[in-house]
Amino acid sequence: MKARVFSGVQPTGNLHIGNYLGALKSWTKVQYDYECIFGIVDLHAVTLYQNPEDLKAKIAEVAALFIACGIDPRHSTVMVQSSVAAHTELGWMLTCVTPVGWLERMTQYKAKSEAQETVGAGILQYPVLMAADILLYQAALVPVGDDQTQHLELTRDIAQRFNSLYGETFVMPATRTPAVGARVMGLDEPDKKMSKSATGTGHAIGMLDPPDVARRKIMRATTDSNPAVDFETMGPGVANLLAIFQAFGDWDDDRIKGHFSGMRYGDLKKQVAEMVLESLAPIQQRYREITADPAYLRQLLASGADRVRPIADSTVRLVKERMGLHQ
Numbered sequence: 001m002k003a004r005v006f007s008g009v010q011p012t013g014n015l016h017i018g019n020y021l022g023a024l025k026s027w028t029k030v031q032y033d034y035e036c037i038f039g040i041v042d043l044h045a046v047t048l049y050q051n052p053e054d055l056k057a058k059i060a061e062v063a064a065l066f067i068a069c070g071i072d073p074r075h076s077t078v079m080v081q082s083s084v085a086a087h088t089e090l091g092w093m094l095t096c097v098t099p100v101g102w103l104e105r106m107t108q109y110k111a112k113s114e115a116q117e118t119v120g121a122g123i124l125q126y127p128v129l130m131a132a133d134i135l136l137y138q139a140a141l142v143p144v145g146d147d148q149t150q151h152l153e154l155t156r157d158i159a160q161r162f163n164s165l166y167g168e169t170f171v172m173p174a175t176r177t178p179a180v181g182a183r184v185m186g187l188d189e190p191d192k193k194m195s196k197s198a199t200g201t202g203h204a205i206g207m208l209d210p211p212d213v214a215r216r217k218i219m220r221a222t223t224d225s226n227p228a229v230d231f232e233t234m235g236p237g238v239a240n241l242l243a244i245f246q247a248f249g250d251w252d253d254d255r256i257k258g259h260f261s262g263m264r265y266g267d268l269k270k271q272v273a274e275m276v277l278e279s280l281a282p283i284q285q286r287y288r289e290i291t292a293d294p295a296y297l298r299q300l301l302a303s304g305a306d307r308v309r310p311i312a313d314s315t316v317r318l319v320k321e322r323m324g325l326h327q
């Protein structure tokens with residue numbers, strides 16, 4: 001039997017090349033070696049207010065993008081988190097073994113709660129639900145971007161605490177981040193992670209950005225005061241552009257160094273733009289084909305939930321048994 005993989009994306013904002021290079025691209029690489037479950041984690045999205053109609057549309061958009069980016073539905077399961085009730089059930093049971101101090105230490109909690117006037121309890125508790133998403137399927141591997149490594153450590157801490165209180169129950173999940181592209185930075189602010197919620201128009205390249213829009217963002221990306229690429233002294237903006245090129249093109253370090261050393265920034269940006277546009281074109285084409293048939297997506301998500309529900313329910317039964325809850 002193949003070991004299991006779980007990973008997810010929140011259906012908020014516009015999926016960007018950071019989400020693709022940090023997560024989705026790795027998913028396409030592991031999907032034939034593992035039994036993969038890829039979730040559209042809508043219960044995480046509602047930790048901040050979402051317009052209901054927009055949220056429904058985003059869920060369909062993200063599902064279509066999973067397939068367009070290369071998730072093969074004959075091998076991998078694509079499902080929506082809220083359609084499998086066991087996520088919330090296990091989330092509560094794990095909440096009861098998680099010290100609040102562990103959650104208050106999470107850097108995403110600190111960043112997100114600072115930006116809010118009133119901090120919803122869901123923002124604090126969200127990493128426990130994420131632990132439940134993973135442990136529910138006894139996932140052995142979780143391919144994510146670099147920003148999720150702290151949440152994965154917490155997931156293992158929660159699993160360990162549960163196992164020591166109630167006996168061996170959960171598989172310990174390993175984190176996998178890609179060697180290049182694990183933390184794509186904002187094009188306008190290369191000291192900040194590229195993020196869906198950032199408001200700057202030149203910040204992120206959306207997976208569905210029209211070619212001229214994506215090109216313009218790259219050509220305006222922040223660099224530094226050097227005239228050309230110098231691998232010894234380059235700033236974070238240039239390093240980010242090179243990482244984007246390298247992650248899309250799957251070039252090794254030596255080839256990148258040999259090709260770009262001494263290249264003027266204008267030419268570097270043109271080449272990065274060509275690489276990004278060339279990579280996004282087939283994804284956007286597939287996306288258009290998939291969304292032309294809404295029934296296909298509905299069926300994909302319904303059958304995905306049906307396929308994983310028995311796995312999820314059996315974990316919840318086991319956890320209830322371990323905790324002495326009524327079945």
Ligand code: AQP
Binds near residue numbers: 009012018019144184
């Ligand atoms: N900039 C990034 N570089 C590499 N990987 C990234 N990921 C996110 N941003 C980058 C990875 O994408 C996956 C899905 O992310 P998510 O939607 O669950 O949430 P997120 O990490 O909160 O993504 P954003 O884009 O930053 O959204 P907001 O602004 O809403 O918080 C994860 O595997 C993540 O690591």
